[in-house]
Amino acid sequence: MLVVVGCSGSEQPPPLDVDSLVESTSEYQKPLLEDGVVSADEYEQSLLAYRTCVEDAGATPSEIYEAGNGEKAFDYQVFAVDDEDLERINALAEECLPEYFQDVGKVWAYQQLLSPEELQDLRPDVAECLRGVGIDVDDDFTLDDLAARVGELEDQSVIQPCVQKYPGFFAVAPDPNRTDDDSNESDDG
Incomplete structure (x- = not known):
């Protein structure tokens, strides 16, 4: 069982069960997580795939920026001709996070925590x-x-x-x- 343990302040957070993540994650993220460690290249690859997916969904992603503590992020906006189009684009863009980045980002965040x-x-x-x-x-x-x-x-x-x-x-x-x-x-x- 692969478990990543992180900490914040003076409290010890619960360990992250990477094996469980591997079992339940998307096919895209599975090979990135199988060894229990997310490298900087894997993190960036996953983030870029997530951003591309959001863009392909019809949303407009911002540039990637430093979010602090070794993590990166981007924001996105949705411009639509009507409410139906807005809902469709939002739904497609929201599917991108669990498909390409959610679990990789979670393991990466744990890895960035100080002992x-x-x-x-x-x-x-x-x-x-x-x-x-x-x-x-x-x-x-x-x-x-x-x-x-x-x-x-x-x-x-x-x-x-x-x-x-x-x-x-x-x-x-x-x-x-x-x-x-x-x-x-x-x-x-």
Whole structure:
């Protein structure tokens, strides 16, 4: 059984059962996942196939951009002559994610997560960054401490420079039970 374990903050997410993904994934993704590891080339191949599928469905995809923590994404818009055409294009485009990218992206996201040791080593640097933007935390702060401090702020976006500087520290493990119905990839217009 191939299992990828990732972590976020100080909590250990549930392991990702790659064997189960291989059994239930699309024929396109199956060979990319069979060894239990997604290489950078496989990730990009899968993302490009997903984007091409969306374009072939009649939607207009944006350029691919860095989404943080080693992940990439694109948005897409749908321009249609009427509601029926809009629904048809949307339905076709939505089928692309589970066909070409969903499971590969999930394994890749788990692979990008830092180990508990890496997180602990990074914690004092992140604490220094947080103090630099006005969030008073100790070097050994917990995510609960941080959430409480940020929750007290009038402008919670002040944390963004630290999130951008240390994206791996703030990365969250993808939900192993997430389906394509939960995706926010599209921007219908």
